[in-house]
Amino acid sequence: MGNFYRQMRISSALLKRLQSHRRTVAAVNVSGSRSFTTTEGHRPTIVHKRSLDILHDPWFNKGTAFTMTERDRLDLRGLLPPNVMSSEQQIERFMADLKRLQLSARDGPSDPYSLAKWRILNRLHDRNETMYYKVLIDNIEEYAPIVYTPTVGLVCQKYSGLFRRPRGMYFSAEDRGEMMSMVYNWPADQVDMIVVTDGSRILGLGDLGVQGIGISIGKLDLYVAAAGINPQRVLPVMIDVGTNNENLLKDPLYLGLQEHRLEGEEYIAVIDEFMEAVFTRWPHVIVQFEDFQSKWAFKLLQRYRNEYRMFNDDVQGTAGVALAGLLGAVRAQGRPMIDFPKMKIVVAGAGSAGIGVLNAARKTMARMLGDTEIAFESARSQFWVVDANGLLTEARENIDQDARPFARKVKEIERQGLTEGAKLAEVVRQVKPDVLLGLSAVGGLFSKEVLEALKDSTSTRPAIFPMSNPTKNAECTPEEAFSIVGDHIIFGSGSPFDNVDLGNGHVGHCNQANNMFLFPGIGLGTLLSGSKIVSDGMLQAAAECLAAYMTEEEVLQGIIYPSISRIRDITKEVAAAVITEAIEEDLAEGYREMDGRELQKLNQDEIRTYIMNNMWSPEYPTVVYKKD
Numbered sequence: 001m002g003n004f005y006r007q008m009r010i011s012s013a014l015l016k017r018l019q020s021h022r023r024t025v026a027a028v029n030v031s032g033s034r035s036f037t038t039t040e041g042h043r044p045t046i047v048h049k050r051s052l053d054i055l056h057d058p059w060f061n062k063g064t065a066f067t068m069t070e071r072d073r074l075d076l077r078g079l080l081p082p083n084v085m086s087s088e089q090q091i092e093r094f095m096a097d098l099k100r101l102q103l104s105a106r107d108g109p110s111d112p113y114s115l116a117k118w119r120i121l122n123r124l125h126d127r128n129e130t131m132y133y134k135v136l137i138d139n140i141e142e143y144a145p146i147v148y149t150p151t152v153g154l155v156c157q158k159y160s161g162l163f164r165r166p167r168g169m170y171f172s173a174e175d176r177g178e179m180m181s182m183v184y185n186w187p188a189d190q191v192d193m194i195v196v197t198d199g200s201r202i203l204g205l206g207d208l209g210v211q212g213i214g215i216s217i218g219k220l221d222l223y224v225a226a227a228g229i230n231p232q233r234v235l236p237v238m239i240d241v242g243t244n245n246e247n248l249l250k251d252p253l254y255l256g257l258q259e260h261r262l263e264g265e266e267y268i269a270v271i272d273e274f275m276e277a278v279f280t281r282w283p284h285v286i287v288q289f290e291d292f293q294s295k296w297a298f299k300l301l302q303r304y305r306n307e308y309r310m311f312n313d314d315v316q317g318t319a320g321v322a323l324a325g326l327l328g329a330v331r332a333q334g335r336p337m338i339d340f341p342k343m344k345i346v347v348a349g350a351g352s353a354g355i356g357v358l359n360a361a362r363k364t365m366a367r368m369l370g371d372t373e374i375a376f377e378s379a380r381s382q383f384w385v386v387d388a389n390g391l392l393t394e395a396r397e398n399i400d401q402d403a404r405p406f407a408r409k410v411k412e413i414e415r416q417g418l419t420e421g422a423k424l425a426e427v428v429r430q431v432k433p434d435v436l437l438g439l440s441a442v443g444g445l446f447s448k449e450v451l452e453a454l455k456d457s458t459s460t461r462p463a464i465f466p467m468s469n470p471t472k473n474a475e476c477t478p479e480e481a482f483s484i485v486g487d488h489i490i491f492g493s494g495s496p497f498d499n500v501d502l503g504n505g506h507v508g509h510c511n512q513a514n515n516m517f518l519f520p521g522i523g524l525g526t527l528l529s530g531s532k533i534v535s536d537g538m539l540q541a542a543a544e545c546l547a548a549y550m551t552e553e554e555v556l557q558g559i560i561y562p563s564i565s566r567i568r569d570i571t572k573e574v575a576a577a578v579i580t581e582a583i584e585e586d587l588a589e590g591y592r593e594m595d596g597r598e599l600q601k602l603n604q605d606e607i608r609t610y611i612m613n614n615m616w617s618p619e620y621p622t623v624v625y626k627k628d
């Protein structure tokens with residue numbers, strides 16, 4: 001036997017590994033023989049690898065069954081979800097998932113096989129990243145809805161069953177005091193982009209705890225596909241501070257911490273520790289906050305935005321995308337953009353996304369009106385905000401601090417025939433808005449009654465934006481909007497829908513109003529500019545670039561956002577706008593061999609070339625072996 005292996009030039013390390021594997025197999029085969037299993041079964045397995053190498057080796061990997069001491073010993077801490085499982089629980093989880101597959105492979109009527117497609121793509125992602133991203137980039141229209149919204153929502157919901165190999169890092173409340181060392185368990189010396197979530201508000205699906213890691217992975221897939229960030233330099237992160245989802249707290253197979261969420265100072269201390277750890281190891285990284293519940297989204301943004309390279313996608317990315325849509329709706333009426341401050345806008349939903357949009361739209365109106373305090377004050381009267389308690393006015397008790405600037409004066413709305421807490425349909429009936437925008441996470445909120453009321457809009461082309469995700473949380477479908485309000489509307493939804501056949505060869509165009517058209521360009525532009533912060537000006541430049549991207553002809557046809565097949569191009573354009581603004585604000589310090597001064601000398605074409613030269617493409621590199 002020894003001779004045979006020598007002849008085959010198999011190294012002694014591999015020989016040892018083969019022998020140890022053969023012992024395991026033998027032990028399994030003779031499990032009835034007590035004496036054999038006791039002697040062999042208790043002998044430790046010697047491994048010559050640590051960290052991800054172990055998790056990716058099917059011979060040694062135990063997945064979630066690695067004990068905490070093993071995780072510490074083998075540099076695995078943070079590379080697995082925090083809940084240690086027994087092998088029986090692992091099998092139970094796998095079997096339950098297998099049996100559920102047929103029942104759950106469905107997200108809305110659009111694609112009954114979406115989850116099955118996700119599994120196949122995910123397996124490719126685990127085996128061969130270059131090939132995975134080539135498939136994704138070459139077929140982005142078909143597969144973005146699988147790896148990103150809406151299927152990613154279903155994946156997060158089913159995550160405990162779908163979990164096979166870990167991807168990304170998990171920092172849990174149990175890791176307090178350890179994060180600074182744990183961060184070195186990640187194998188890459190360079191990380192450009194982190195997308196982090198605490199799982200507290202995943203799309204419109206609520207608190208999904210540790211299962212929210214899927215959203216960080218999906219967003220980073222778009223960073224690679226759209227922005228050409230090197231996949232070896234992205235890091236999805238889940239900060240598990242517990243969950244308030246009672247079902248998950250009771251589920252014996254849940255992979256996260258089974259305790260209620262940390263609150264107050266304790267919560268902030270965990271996020272602070274995480275930020276300090278990642279910026280210590282990777283000082284130039286950009287951290288995108290994703291799907292944090294509103295009460296933390298704003299606080300954390302204010303806390304970190306002047307100190308670290310970070311932004312909140314739901315607040316700032318969404319604001320820019322919605323603003324581009326609002327300006328597109330003005331252009332689609334054949335009016336100049338400068339007419340924007342005359343638009344009457346009803347927003348349903350006053351969470352992180354809704355308030356982000358309201359702030360950005362109000363500021364833009366004020367700027368167009370002369371950028372004075374009076375202009376800022378008068379812009380406020382263009383918005384009516386309806387949340388779970390109806391129309392928001394100053395008569396409301398316990399108004400959320402971030403929503404307060406949009407609470408209407410009681411006298412003012414009484415003159416419009418409205419009162420505090422008025423229902424959405426009533427508000428639409430009285431206001432006759434130009435735009436109805438939904439960020440409520442309530443599927444079907446734009447009911448027949450609401451849409452009927454919008455028929456009396458004073459606009460020649462009312463715009464309807466059911467922006468909530470995933471598909472079943474959309475406030476209405478395009479069929480409902482076009483059939484009830486009319487063929488002339490502008491339509492944009494957060495999740496993708498097919499265009500609507502209006503008959504007579506006419507098509508009702510369904511735009512996808514999703515922050516995916518901005519966040520990859522914001523990240524890429526910030527990275528390549530070398531700015532230490534993501535400024536308001538850089539975000540505004542990104543939004544204006546998207547707003548101006550569509551041609552007059554397209555806009556008049558109701559096409560106000562690009563198709564996803566153009567996402568790499570729009571991302572490059574957005575990145576160029578971000579870099580240009582960073583240079584103008586004197587924030588650009590450069591990236592790698594391009595220092596800040598060199599960057600300042602580039603013209604627009606050269607900036608685009610610089611961006612394209614730094615975008616990764618999925619091509620196999622030549623690989624050579626080198627001894628340590």
Ligand SMILES: NC(=O)c1ccc[n+]([C@@H]2O[C@H](COP(=O)([O-])OP(=O)(O)OC[C@H]3O[C@@H](n4cnc5c(N)ncnc54)[C@H](O)[C@@H]3O)[C@@H](O)[C@H]2O)c1
Pocket residue numbers: 201202203204205293294313314318321348349350351352353354386387388389424438439440441442445467468469470473493494495513514515516
């Ligand atoms: N399209 C995009 O790019 C995009 C970006 C960000 C968020 N979103 C979606 O927006 C939704 C909301 O996100 P969020 O972070 O603001 O959530 P959130 O939970 O913080 O806010 C939801 C808001 O909706 C309000 N609401 C609840 N029921 C309502 C009702 N019946 N009528 C009117 N308002 C009601 C709540 O009072 C709250 O103000 C999610 O579905 C998310 O997926 C979409």
Ligand SMILES: O=C(O)C[C@H](O)C(=O)O
Pocket residue numbers: 149202203204291313314468469494514515516
């Ligand atoms: O994830 C998306 O598709 C958009 C947005 O970030 C959301 O939270 O819904």
Ligand SMILES: [Mg+2]
Pocket residue numbers: 203290291313314
């Ligand atoms: Mg989000």
